């Protein structure tokens with residue numbers, strides 16, 4: 295009780311201080327006719343607010359009519375009639391600022407009540423179903439300590455959809471609130487119509503919000519509106535920031551609202567997806583006390599059925615032709631990391647490779663043989679993929695040696711077992727040892743490695759002769775990560791006669807210097823010339839490149855890929871392999887690490903040996 299009294303006393307003192315500030319400040323305007331009843335401070339029947347509530351009373355009657363125009367300030371972002379102008383567009387309500395917000399006018403609220411330390415700007419958009427608001431609030435002192443939601447640091451939206459400006463709230467009038475922790479409250483209207491996302495910033499917070507409309511809006515529609523920020527500090531509210539209402543009484547009187555006019559919808563505009571009504575409805579079921587219902591089970595049954603139904607609909611989405619040009623990264627499901635019942639085997643081969651001292655080095659490579667591989671069945675032939683490790687790694691890095699079951703091997707086993715790819719042989723050599731150089735490695739590849747592997751196992755190479763290896767190039771692929779990707783580009787340059795498929799992962803071509811060529815156009819032209827000089831058409835080679843947007847190799851790779859796209863008589867960019875021979879899959883969030891690379895391989899493997 296003592297605590298409560300001291301809180302009240304503190305609140306009362308704050309109000310006194312604020313009132314004195316109001317009377318000595320010239321920065322407030324009050325519409326003519328505002329009386330003491332209208333300036334009653336904000337409190338709700340649902341929340342027992344003290345009579346000396348946080349919003350201070352204002353100078354009651356003396357403001358001249360001319361001061362009404364304050365909200366029409368040129369820098370306020372309002373139109374000449376003092377209205378918010380909202381463009382057409384559907385942002386995603388996730389707390390991140392979408393590009394579409396650039397279409398919206400920045401509104402700077404001018405009405406400040408109290409010793410507010412926060413500042414804010416608003417933006418508004420609309421679509422066929424809803425009104426959207428972006429509030430960016432700068433506030434060093436964020437608090438949700440007060441028991442009263444309107445005294446917490448929060449954003450409020452007031453909407454008079456019919457714009458009938460009634461003194462009392464009607465059935466069409468809404469008043470919603472959300473604090474910076476994304477906790478929503480409604481003073482008027484069904485809260486299921488209000489969806490929000492909040493994000494903390496170093497110096498404040500962002501609220502993205504959506505209010506579902508009852509009537510279908512169109513260009514030129516005018517509605518009543520008010521936007522408000524409550525600046526909390528500790529358990530107190532320092533004051534409020536409003537776009538239209540200088541009296542702090544919009545909560546009690548819709549005639550205090552300003553107006554919003556909708557504009558900008560063209561014939562071709564479409565509204566974005568609206569999952570929000572459903573999300574809100576689903577969230578509301580969490581509050582149901584299941585013990586009160588005999589048949590509560592039907593709820594979970596319904597969720598399970600709808601989950602499957604939604605997944606099925608998503609899987610049936612068909613790409614547009616334009617979108618199909620981009621290879622879409624799909625996150626690998628966890629089950630591909632599990633041990634398959636049908637496991638392939640790994641064999642280790644030894645060979646001698648020439649070094650730069652006129653001698654030879656003993657080197658090793660690993661060979662993955664798919665489940666069911668039968669050495670004596672010479673009629674069954676296998677495609678071969680060569681995969682190269684990155685700098686500082688070795689031939690055992692990718693899937694280990696005999697008896698091991700590392701992630702990449704489990705992925706191969708699972709993809710083959712599910713029939714997603716044809717059984718194939720995968721070879722992991724190393725560019726270390728021998729001539730010990732990525733650029734010189736292709737010599738060793740053609741002279742030693744391919745003949746060794748492809749005459750030992752059942753492949754499409756009729757023999758180890760150069761002619762027979764060239765003749766079977768359509769059944770051979772080379773890929774690698776990082777320095778292995780650099781090696782892949784060299785393999786394309788020096789061994790195009792022996793390989794049809796190339797998978798450079800997170801590494802650019804260094805033939806004219808690298809990493810990150812100063813002249814990516816020259817690199818692209820160099821690569822194009824290789825194919826042309828060899829007499830190949832774009833159907834004769836395929837380049838499946840990939841990296842992550844957070845990968846250190848991305849900034850090196852991107853300009854080269856962009857330059858290659860320009861040479862569209864050689865490198866035809868499309869993930870639709872009937873059309874193109876080259877794509878660049880960029881994984882959002884992917885970094886320079888094998889857990890990502892294994893997923894790139896998972897995504898790319900089904901494209902090999904198809905054309």
Ligand SMILES: [Ca+2]
Pocket residue numbers: 385386387388389390391392502
């Ligand atoms: Ca967003």
Ligand SMILES: [Ca+2]
Pocket residue numbers: 454455456457458459460464466467548
């Ligand atoms: Ca109304």
Ligand SMILES: [Ca+2]
Pocket residue numbers: 412433434435436437447525526527
């Ligand atoms: Ca605050």
